[in-house]
Amino acid sequence: MAEWSVAEPRKLAFDAPVATLRVRVVNGTVNVVGTEEGSARLEVSEIDGTPLTVTHKDGTLSVAYDDLPWKNFLTWLDPGSWRRDAVVSLAVPAGTRVEVGVVGAAATVSGIEGPVEVKGVTGDTTLVGLSGRLRAETVSGSLEAQGITGDLRFTSASGDLTVVEAVGSAVRADSVTGSLVVDLDPAGSPPDIALTTVSGEIAVRLPHPADAEVEVDTTTGSVSNAFEGLRISDQWGAQRLTGRLGSGGGRLKATTVSGPIALLRRPPTEEGPYDDDPLDTPLDATAPDDDPSNGPTHKKVL
Structure with missing residues (x-):
C-alpha cells in the first residue's frame, strides 16, 4: 500500500490501476473527471x-x-x-467506481461511466455526462444533473433536485421540503419516473409526443397539465391526474402532500403543428427551453 499525508498544495500521479475512487472532505471543492487514460492524477x-x-x-x-x-x-x-477546507481535483479512468462524501463542500463529477455514489450534508453536487448507476443522498444539499444516461436515485430532507436533458430511463427521488425538477431528453427511452415530496414542488417536462402511463397525486396542492388525454379529478381538495400518453410504454408517478405538481411538454424535435403551442412550456424560469447554459456545467480543473 502506498500512503501520503497531504498538508499543503501538492500533485500526485498514480501509474498503478485505479478501479475505485473514494473521496471524503469537509469544506471546499471536489472535482472528479473521467478520462480515457489508464492512470489517475x-x-x-x-x-x-x-x-x-x-x-x-x-x-x-x-x-x-x-x-x-x-x-x-x-x-x-x-x-x-468543520474547520477544514480543501480543493481537490482528480482525473481517473472513465470506468472507475466513484464514491464522494462532502460535508459542506461542493462536488462535481463528470465523464464517469462506472457507478457513482455521493453523500452530502449541506454541500451541493453537480453530475454531468454520467452513464453508470447514480446514487445521491443529502441532508440539505442540492443535486444538479445534466445529460445523464444512467439510472438515478436521489434522497434528501430539504435538498432540491434538478435534472436537465436526462437520457436515462429511471429517476427515483424523495425529498421532504425540496423541489424535484426533471427534464427528459427526446432521444431517451420511455421514462420510468417516481417522485415524492411532502411540501416541495414537482415539475416534469416530457418529450412531445410522450409515451407513458401517468399517475399524479397531491393532497392539498395544485396540478397543472400540458397534455391532452389525461383525466383530472378533484375530491375534497385532493387532485389526481391519470391517463396514458402514447402507447403507455413508460411510467410517471408523482406524489406530494401540499406541494404543486406541473406536467410540462417539450417542443417537438421537428417542425410541426405545435411549434407555436403555448403549452410547450420552459421547464422553469432558471432553465429556459433547450438552453444548456442554464443547466449545470462542469469546470474542468485538470
Whole structure:
C-alpha cells in the first residue's frame, strides 16, 4: 500500500490501476473527471486545517480525512471538525467506481461511466455526462444533473433536485421540503419516473409526443397539465391526474402532500403543428427551453 499525508498544495500521479475512487472532505471543492487514460492524477490546490490522507491499495484510491468515515457519513456533525477546507481535483479512468462524501463542500463529477455514489450534508453536487448507476443522498444539499444516461436515485430532507436533458430511463427521488425538477431528453427511452415530496414542488417536462402511463397525486396542492388525454379529478381538495400518453410504454408517478405538481411538454424535435403551442412550456424560469447554459456545467480543473 502506498500512503501520503497531504498538508499543503501538492500533485500526485498514480501509474498503478485505479478501479475505485473514494473521496471524503469537509469544506471546499471536489472535482472528479473521467478520462480515457489508464492512470489517475490528483491535485490538492488548496488545503487548510487537518492534512488529507491519500492511499492507493489493491486498485482503490482514497483521498480522505482519517476520522471521517463513509459509514454513517450523514450523521457526522462535529462542529469542531468543520474547520477544514480543501480543493481537490482528480482525473481517473472513465470506468472507475466513484464514491464522494462532502460535508459542506461542493462536488462535481463528470465523464464517469462506472457507478457513482455521493453523500452530502449541506454541500451541493453537480453530475454531468454520467452513464453508470447514480446514487445521491443529502441532508440539505442540492443535486444538479445534466445529460445523464444512467439510472438515478436521489434522497434528501430539504435538498432540491434538478435534472436537465436526462437520457436515462429511471429517476427515483424523495425529498421532504425540496423541489424535484426533471427534464427528459427526446432521444431517451420511455421514462420510468417516481417522485415524492411532502411540501416541495414537482415539475416534469416530457418529450412531445410522450409515451407513458401517468399517475399524479397531491393532497392539498395544485396540478397543472400540458397534455391532452389525461383525466383530472378533484375530491375534497385532493387532485389526481391519470391517463396514458402514447402507447403507455413508460411510467410517471408523482406524489406530494401540499406541494404543486406541473406536467410540462417539450417542443417537438421537428417542425410541426405545435411549434407555436403555448403549452410547450420552459421547464422553469432558471432553465429556459433547450438552453444548456442554464443547466449545470462542469469546470474542468485538470
